[in-house]
Amino acid sequence: MRGREEGYRGGEGGGVPVALAAFCGAGVLSWCVGVSRPPVVVSVGGAVLLLAAAALLMPGPWRGTRGPGAKRLRGRQRLLATMAVAALSGAVVLGVSVQERWRFESQRDLRAALGEERRELEVHVRIEVGPVPMGQGYSYDARLIGSDEPELNALMEGHEPRVRLFYGEDQGRACEILPMPGDEVRAWARVARFVPRTNPWQSSARELMEARGYLATATLRERPEVRVAKDLSASLRLRRWLTGQRLDLERRIALHLEGDGLAVTWAMLTASRGLIRPEFREPFDMTSTSHVLAISGLHFGVIAALIALSLRLLFDRVPRLYCFVPRRRLLVLPSLILLLGYLVAIGAPVSAQRAFLMAALASLALFVTRRVKGTSVLWMVGTLLLWGAPRLLFEIGFQLSMSATAGILLFHQGRPAWLRPQAAMGQRESVWVRRRRAVGLFIGVSTAASVATLPPLIAMSGELPVSGFWTNLVVIPVVGSLIFPLMVAGALLTGVWPWLAGVLLRWGAGLFVRLFELLDVVAYWPLNELRLGYPERVEWAAMWVACWLAVRGGLRLRPCLVAILIWGVGLVPGSLSVTLRGDEAPLKVHMIDVGQGDATLLELPDGTTMLIDAGGSLSGQDPGLRKVAPYLRKLGIRRLDVLLLTHADLDHYGGLDALLRPFAPRVFLARNNPAHARTYQTALTAKALGAHVPRLPERLVLSAAGARLTLLTPPDTLPSENDRSIVVIVEYGQVAIALTGDLEEAGERWLLTQAHHLPTPAAVYKAGHHGSRTSSSPELLNYLQPTIALVSAGRPSPFGHPHVEVLERFEARGIDVFRTDTHGSTRIEVDADGTLRVFPARWPDGEEP
Numbered sequence: 001m002r003g004r005e006e007g008y009r010g011g012e013g014g015g016v017p018v019a020l021a022a023f024c025g026a027g028v029l030s031w032c033v034g035v036s037r038p039p040v041v042v043s044v045g046g047a048v049l050l051l052a053a054a055a056l057l058m059p060g061p062w063r064g065t066r067g068p069g070a071k072r073l074r075g076r077q078r079l080l081a082t083m084a085v086a087a088l089s090g091a092v093v094l095g096v097s098v099q100e101r102w103r104f105e106s107q108r109d110l111r112a113a114l115g116e117e118r119r120e121l122e123v124h125v126r127i128e129v130g131p132v133p134m135g136q137g138y139s140y141d142a143r144l145i146g147s148d149e150p151e152l153n154a155l156m157e158g159h160e161p162r163v164r165l166f167y168g169e170d171q172g173r174a175c176e177i178l179p180m181p182g183d184e185v186r187a188w189a190r191v192a193r194f195v196p197r198t199n200p201w202q203s204s205a206r207e208l209m210e211a212r213g214y215l216a217t218a219t220l221r222e223r224p225e226v227r228v229a230k231d232l233s234a235s236l237r238l239r240r241w242l243t244g245q246r247l248d249l250e251r252r253i254a255l256h257l258e259g260d261g262l263a264v265t266w267a268m269l270t271a272s273r274g275l276i277r278p279e280f281r282e283p284f285d286m287t288s289t290s291h292v293l294a295i296s297g298l299h300f301g302v303i304a305a306l307i308a309l310s311l312r313l314l315f316d317r318v319p320r321l322y323c324f325v326p327r328r329r330l331l332v333l334p335s336l337i338l339l340l341g342y343l344v345a346i347g348a349p350v351s352a353q354r355a356f357l358m359a360a361l362a363s364l365a366l367f368v369t370r371r372v373k374g375t376s377v378l379w380m381v382g383t384l385l386l387w388g389a390p391r392l393l394f395e396i397g398f399q400l401s402m403s404a405t406a407g408i409l410l411f412h413q414g415r416p417a418w419l420r421p422q423a424a425m426g427q428r429e430s431v432w433v434r435r436r437r438a439v440g441l442f443i444g445v446s447t448a449a450s451v452a453t454l455p456p457l458i459a460m461s462g463e464l465p466v467s468g469f470w471t472n473l474v475v476i477p478v479v480g481s482l483i484f485p486l487m488v489a490g491a492l493l494t495g496v497w498p499w500l501a502g503v504l505l506r507w508g509a510g511l512f513v514r515l516f517e518l519l520d521v522v523a524y525w526p527l528n529e530l531r532l533g534y535p536e537r538v539e540w541a542a543m544w545v546a547c548w549l550a551v552r553g554g555l556r557l558r559p560c561l562v563a564i565l566i567w568g569v570g571l572v573p574g575s576l577s578v579t580l581r582g583d584e585a586p587l588k589v590h591m592i593d594v595g596q597g598d599a600t601l602l603e604l605p606d607g608t609t610m611l612i613d614a615g616g617s618l619s620g621q622d623p624g625l626r627k628v629a630p631y632l633r634k635l636g637i638r639r640l641d642v643l644l645l646t647h648a649d650l651d652h653y654g655g656l657d658a659l660l661r662p663f664a665p666r667v668f669l670a671r672n673n674p675a676h677a678r679t680y681q682t683a684l685t686a687k688a689l690g691a692h693v694p695r696l697p698e699r700l701v702l703s704a705a706g707a708r709l710t711l712l713t714p715p716d717t718l719p720s721e722n723d724r725s726i727v728v729i730v731e732y733g734q735v736a737i738a739l740t741g742d743l744e745e746a747g748e749r750w751l752l753t754q755a756h757h758l759p760t761p762a763a764v765y766k767a768g769h770h771g772s773r774t775s776s777s778p779e780l781l782n783y784l785q786p787t788i789a790l791v792s793a794g795r796p797s798p799f800g801h802p803h804v805e806v807l808e809r810f811e812a813r814g815i816d817v818f819r820t821d822t823h824g825s826t827r828i829e830v831d832a833d834g835t836l837r838v839f840p841a842r843w844p845d846g847e848e849p
Helices: 002-013 015-033 039-057 070-106 108-114 150-155 169-174 205-211 234-254 259-270 278-286 297-315 319-323 327-345 350-365 374-388 390-394 396-414 431-452 454-461 468-493 498-522 537-552 557-584 623-634 657-663 677-688 745-753 778-784 804-812
Strands: 119-133 137-147 162-168 184-192 214-220 225-227 463-465 529-531 587-591 600-603 609-612 642-644 667-669 699-704 707-712 727-732 735-739 764-766 788-791 816-819 826-830 836-840
Touching: 108 150, 108 214, 119 162, 119 234, 137 150, 137 214, 162 184, 205 214, 234 259, 234 468, 234 498, 259 278, 259 468, 259 498, 278 498, 278 623, 297 327, 297 350, 297 468, 327 350, 374 396, 390 396, 396 431, 396 454, 396 537, 431 454, 431 468, 431 537, 454 463, 454 537, 454 623, 468 498, 537 557, 587 727, 623 657, 642 657, 657 677, 667 677, 735 826, 745 778, 778 804, 788 826, 816 836
Parallel strands: 162 214, 609 642, 642 667, 735 764, 764 788, 788 816
Antiparallel strands: 119 137, 119 184, 137 162, 184 214, 184 225, 463 529, 587 600, 587 826, 600 609, 699 707, 707 727, 727 735, 826 836
16 A cells, blocks of 8 residues: 555656656757757757756656655755756747747848738749638638749749638639649739738737748639649648548538538537637627637547547457556547547647647656646647747737646645545545535636636736636536537538438537527626726736736635735736826827728826727628727726717718627717618617717817817718718817818818817817818818828728828828828827827838837
8 A cells, every 4th residue: 555655646746757758859859850940949959958858867766765855855856857847948939939030030021022012913822721711711821832923933932931812702613622732723812911010009910920920811813723733742641631521521511500500610610710700709708708619628628538438438348458558548549649630630720739739748648657747738738839839929829728727737736625535545435525526626627717817818808807707617518518519429420310410510509509699698797897908017917926826726715815915916006107197197099990990089188988980891890899899998998988970981880889788888979860770770779778869069069177079060961971070179288189080172161161169270180081182171281280190091991091192281281190001000198288199009111100
């Protein structure tokens, strides 16, 4: 009995040498394979590998040693091993960061040649990954191997940059087959670099994708010429076969489902998330349960359990196998091979890679030791992923998954005594005790994961999802034990028993849609979320420390109280600065980048908020939902005081509906126009949600904390809807700001007749009609005499906004221009003494800040 106990204790400490061995093996493999890496990577990696090997091979009592100094010696060895692992991890990340920076710099000339505008050219690409179904076609990862422009071909010599290829439904129907990995495609395409950062706190798609090695996006504009690959390697044949199997499975599933049910089933089974509507995803984001919409550890765990159960039933038919290899170890390799096939078949999304790598390392470690230390496995997973892509460290998906896993492991290590086995050796616990511990562990693990992910969630959305602490307790069991198994069973039966497969798939998808409807109600309950805004650095650090202490302490009362105290201390500097400013707080004007449209937020010195328009689009995502709402949440705005619609144009009112429920405006201002059904219905919805909807007079003056707002409503006799835009004049600290909506020539002539209501000069002028040539007339500019002009226009604008003539007028008068298409969202601050500051989200190349 004593020998067994000593061996068990020794297994607990075995996680550290196992971690070191895995680190060294992974580093040596990467070193041998990556001989083309820069010398600094090889030298640093080699030096640290020697350090780790020395720490691993140093003689010492790793297990089973007894004596007065054994505990102290084991502690020193663990400390040395941890330092070696940390050094190896840092060297891996540093070395590969240098490598990625070298690759990034090598494509600088190629990116400069593409420029900022969309370009139409013939491209020649080789498919690497795909097709992945999207809303209107298919997405591919491809290598650009040529074009019809000699300049680009010269810059690509020796390089084959990656591009994200979009293959529209029209092109897909025109071809007999879809291109597969290894095929070459030649077609006329629209090529553009990824969208740059639009908000100050945002990680832009351009930074993210270019750090991953992508050069641009390419959208096919005609029927392509597809050259099917002939001489294929074994790995490429396997990849094509698995891709074909995935597409066949998706087609069979599509025979039984449609709409949101089809979208979520594809997303959960094959990681094809392109069909999920943003409106469908929103309640999951607001309740912190969006992880169930992507392939994650939950889904991999269910599939791994089904695979292990099937293999166990198979191997139990030949029990003599267990005489040579224990059953647990016998199941490991076949399960991992099948999981790897599933990973490759679904296109290996990053979230699935993390889940598979965690399962693989934990399973393989079972061959070496009886017990695996979870934190060591997590460390290995993180380092190996960062070895391949250091940029993952700044991606929200990586942060959430690693934080949740770390929180679960830390809670498991520090869990209270009543959540640990209580029976002595040779005794059995009662059923009630085991069930109580199982329920307690599930609640504790779910809560620990929610607590650990709070810092990245708050940084991403500016909100603390209160409901996430209990909605996950409902969603995870329902999805993991009922909905997802139904979907998996239905998918497996699609090629064997279509009728039963259809029944199971419809049950699973139907239950998920019902779950969405439930969360859509819960998401808008009072106190469902606390909007804290974007955290400052001190608050960010305090959140991490507080969450770590809470989960490390097993969510006991005392550690949680200490964590709350630390978090509160982190909030003090920000709250103190706001209190000290008091009445001296600045007026803030935010021109939010909504593409081709308008959305302007006013923050008065006393905290009163007014949102003027919310963008809108006939196609693509709702800018109110995807751009304006996140922007307001990042600022910590819980409720809008005033929501103003200037006029009934889609690019101004289209995003309003998405803001009514989450921001519940107190006052809704717009023209009373029953003839326009959409805006009139928006006004009725706002009124039903508690907003005051008064009739606008020709002139309305509002005052708050020294700021004066004048709203001028043009008469209905003006010729167009644009000319009837409501004009907002803001005055504060002897600085005037003129927001003229979409006024054109007739509207501007009317505005000049109201000169006795217009301050002059107006330091800031928001260009009418997005900088159209029919607006910003010389007469109006001469009267207002602005020094700064704001232009809200698309990137690129389908109407050519802002027009060259208007820009020339601004330049001739020495007016500085800030545009959403080049500067992103722009914030203007005006102090009580008249000081004016401008903060664009980005500065274009060649423009001095």
